[in-house]
Amino acid sequence: MKYVDEFRDGELARNIATNIAREAKPNVTYRLMEFCGGHTHAISRYGIADLLPSNVRMIHGPGCPVCVLPIGRVDQAIRLALEQKVILCTYADTMRVPASNELTLMRAKAAGADVRMIYSTQDALKIARDNPLREVVFFAIGFETTTPPTAVAVKQAAVEGLNNFSILCNHVLTPAAMHAILAVEGGIQLDGFVGPAHVSTVIGSQPYEVFADDYRKPVVIAGFEPLDVMQSILMLVRQINDGRSAVENEFTRAVTPEGNRKAQALVAEVFQLRDSFEWRGLGSVPNSALKLRPEFAKFDAELRFDIDYVAVPDHKACECAAILRGEKRPQECKIFGTVCTPQNPVGSCMVSSEGACAAHYTYGRLRKDA
Amino acid sequence: MSTRKTAYVRPLDLKHGRVEMSHGAGGRAMAQLISELFAAAFDNPFLAQGNDGALLPPMPNGRLVMSCDAHVVSPLFFSGGDIGCLSVHGTVNDLAMMGAQPLYLAASFILEEGFALAELQRIVESMARAAREAGVSIVTGDTKVVERGKGDGVFITTTGVGIAREGITLSGDLARPGDKILLSGTLGDHGMAILSQREGLSFDAPIVSDTAALHGLVATMLDSGAELHVLRDPTRGGLATTLNEIAQQSGVGMMLQESAIPVNPTVAAACEFLGLDPLYVANEGKLVAICAAQDAEKLLAVMRAHPQGSRAAIMGEVIEDSHGFVQMTTKFGGRRIVDWLTGEQLPRIC
Numbered sequence: 001m002k003y004v005d006e007f008r009d010g011e012l013a014r015n016i017a018t019n020i021a022r023e024a025k026p027n028v029t030y031r032l033m034e035f036c037g038g039h040t041h042a043i044s045r046y047g048i049a050d051l052l053p054s055n056v057r058m059i060h061g062p063g064c065p066v067c068v069l070p071i072g073r074v075d076q077a078i079r080l081a082l083e084q085k086v087i088l089c090t091y092a093d094t095m096r097v098p099a100s101n102e103l104t105l106m107r108a109k110a111a112g113a114d115v116r117m118i119y120s121t122q123d124a125l126k127i128a129r130d131n132p133l134r135e136v137v138f139f140a141i142g143f144e145t146t147t148p149p150t151a152v153a154v155k156q157a158a159v160e161g162l163n164n165f166s167i168l169c170n171h172v173l174t175p176a177a178m179h180a181i182l183a184v185e186g187g188i189q190l191d192g193f194v195g196p197a198h199v200s201t202v203i204g205s206q207p208y209e210v211f212a213d214d215y216r217k218p219v220v221i222a223g224f225e226p227l228d229v230m231q232s233i234l235m236l237v238r239q240i241n242d243g244r245s246a247v248e249n250e251f252t253r254a255v256t257p258e259g260n261r262k263a264q265a266l267v268a269e270v271f272q273l274r275d276s277f278e279w280r281g282l283g284s285v286p287n288s289a290l291k292l293r294p295e296f297a298k299f300d301a302e303l304r305f306d307i308d309y310v311a312v313p314d315h316k317a318c319e320c321a322a323i324l325r326g327e328k329r330p331q332e333c334k335i336f337g338t339v340c341t342p343q344n345p346v347g348s349c350m351v352s353s354e355g356a357c358a359a360h361y362t363y364g365r366l367r368k369d370a
Numbered sequence: 371m372s373t374r375k376t377a378y379v380r381p382l383d384l385k386h387g388r389v390e391m392s393h394g395a396g397g398r399a400m401a402q403l404i405s406e407l408f409a410a411a412f413d414n415p416f417l418a419q420g421n422d423g424a425l426l427p428p429m430p431n432g433r434l435v436m437s438c439d440a441h442v443v444s445p446l447f448f449s450g451g452d453i454g455c456l457s458v459h460g461t462v463n464d465l466a467m468m469g470a471q472p473l474y475l476a477a478s479f480i481l482e483e484g485f486a487l488a489e490l491q492r493i494v495e496s497m498a499r500a501a502r503e504a505g506v507s508i509v510t511g512d513t514k515v516v517e518r519g520k521g522d523g524v525f526i527t528t529t530g531v532g533i534a535r536e537g538i539t540l541s542g543d544l545a546r547p548g549d550k551i552l553l554s555g556t557l558g559d560h561g562m563a564i565l566s567q568r569e570g571l572s573f574d575a576p577i578v579s580d581t582a583a584l585h586g587l588v589a590t591m592l593d594s595g596a597e598l599h600v601l602r603d604p605t606r607g608g609l610a611t612t613l614n615e616i617a618q619q620s621g622v623g624m625m626l627q628e629s630a631i632p633v634n635p636t637v638a639a640a641c642e643f644l645g646l647d648p649l650y651v652a653n654e655g656k657l658v659a660i661c662a663a664q665d666a667e668k669l670l671a672v673m674r675a676h677p678q679g680s681r682a683a684i685m686g687e688v689i690e691d692s693h694g695f696v697q698m699t700t701k702f703g704g705r706r707i708v709d710w711l712t713g714e715q716l717p718r719i720c
Binding site: 045 | 569635638639642644645700701702703704705706707709710712
């Protein structure tokens with residue numbers, strides 16, 4: 001397939017692997033965090049860990065939208081569907097995230113809640129148009145990539161006067177999460193970031209400069225194809241060897257320094273910063289998420305319905321929090337692969353294919369140290 | 371099922387008519403639906419007996435194989451087929467995977483009140499055509515009607531019987547380390563045909579379902595004399611799930627070569643676009659064969675000579691592994707597990 005196979009070429013991969021092995025100094029450990037779940041997935045699915053020397057270690061980051069959603073947020077969505085009897089529209093990944101009382105959105109659906117799986121915010125608008133007598137709520141989750149389509153939907157609903165439509169906004173911000181990881185005292189040692197792919201097409205490469213300048217961490221923005229990941233690892237190894245910390249862009253075919261200005265303007269028009277937002281694993285992070293601006297308040301499900309946010313602690317044995325901070329690996333969790341599997345996930349990291357635990361379980365659990 | 375000649379009965383309005391509750395009530399309306407629609411299309415002497423069951427002639431030598439399959443696909447009509455032919459192929463293929471020659475089918479219909487008779491006729495005629503092509507007779511059936519809103523147009527369950535020739539034993543627990551794994555053709559065509567239609571995705575070349583009866587291909591494979599151990603059609607859950615089932619039943623592992631697995635470029639593109647893996651997408655006209663290593667090339671040649679196996683490939687081998695892992699060497703050069711499908715990848719595809 002054109003523009004895809006080129007980035008999955010095995011021979012090129014072996015060439016890059018040879019270069020990484022030659023250039024990585026044997027007495028140095030390279031601890032690289034891939035921020036995005038998309039990278040985590042690619043690393044597991046294509047067996048990239050098999051192609052790296054043992055002193056180049058990939059640490060999974062928190063860039064999986066479903067994984068960072070705390071239980072209390074899923075509880076709100078379930079209460080909307082079960083108690084307020086709304087039609088709750090959600091992306092598929094969110095359906096199986098474990099919430100309180102042994103519930104998931106999928107189980108709530110089986111118990112009679114009207115939960116609809118959608119592929120696009122346009123589907124949610126259509127459902128609202130087709131059901132004028134019902135309240136329709138879109139469970140809006142995700143990083144900067146999924147925020148612009150939500151903004152479009154809200155603006156469209158305002159223009160059309162779709163008064164039965166609202167959103168439960170959980171859109172979060174990537175740079176804030178990177179700050180939070182680096183700010184943890186006694187947290188993990190990191191030598192560099194494989195920077196987000198799709199997020200960066202929207203926000204551009206400039207927002208990462210602070211990590212290179214202030215925290216002295218190299219950042220290489222990389223696409224989600226396996227060769228992109230390999231090449232970015234090589235670029236990070238080179239920066240570390242040179243003692244440099246800069247923002248470099250491997251994903252030049254899609255990412256520019258300033259990003260997608262139109263999408264940014266749309267988001268700024270509809271959303272504003274929340275003072276604080278609770279992330280699974282990172283706790284409450286200031287200025288790390290978005291809410292609707294006052295002029296769009298009538299589309300805010302949190303204002304429209306009686307569903308106060310109640311923080312709920314994770315399952316005691318679940319290590320999702322430490323895994324999302326990069327402090328633990330999936331196989332270091334006591335319940336990984338036994339009590340907690342993709343079929344019966346206990347923590348959110350076992351749900352989405354982008355989650356570190358699900359990716360490792362699905363593609364790599366044979367490996368001892370991947 | 372006898373045709374009434376005594377009084378005039380206004381024929382079914384197959385153009386504008388709709389299924390009514392009376393069509394399932396056991397009275398005259400039901401008798402009319404059966405005779406004018408089902409019996410007319412499926413026409414064969416066993417159905418014409420008009421009894422509660424079909425009295426069949428003595429079976430040829432061999433062992434009786436029986437299988438049953440329910441079909442609830444949405445949309446009912448899709449590129450390359452419809453629920454009618456799918457309901458014949460599904461059961462015929464299940465019989466074929468046991469090495470059986472399919473002979474007779476029973477069909478049960480659950481119709482939703484309000485369903486257009488014209489669409490029902492299209493479905494029934496497609497079923498009749500598929501059965502004729504496959505050389506099986508639909509010898510008995512049943513019709514029920516549920517209230518509007520309690521079905522989804524039509525659900526069809528078919529049950530089939532066939533005869534496996536003497537000396538043939540195929541079973542999911544017979545894969546042995548060293549055996550080769552063959553695939554009869556491209557992956558994911560059916561599931562992606564359904565999904566692209568449902569999501570209104572269009573591509574330069576439309577994706578066409580591969581729904582087809584496979585017993586002809588199976589017969590040539592059995593005739594080749596190759597030492598076949600397992601045959602299975604990778605329907606729901608796709609190839610990945612089918613191989614994991616076999617690995618578990620046989621207590622073995624498997625190692626696949628990604629580069630050897632054929633996928634149509636449009637299907638690959640659609641999967642890429644929707645974030646799906648062709649290994650997990652349903653097929654309705656493909657089979658997986660596991661055979662003794664020394665016969666693999668011979669079997670491959672026979673498969674490729676048959677129209678339904680023209681893109682057949684040897685895509686992996688059975689290995690010893692007490693954990694029963696299915697693994698794959700990726701085109702990229704790494705190794706990954708090919709796990710069971712978790713949850714559902716696509717709703718209502720067959």
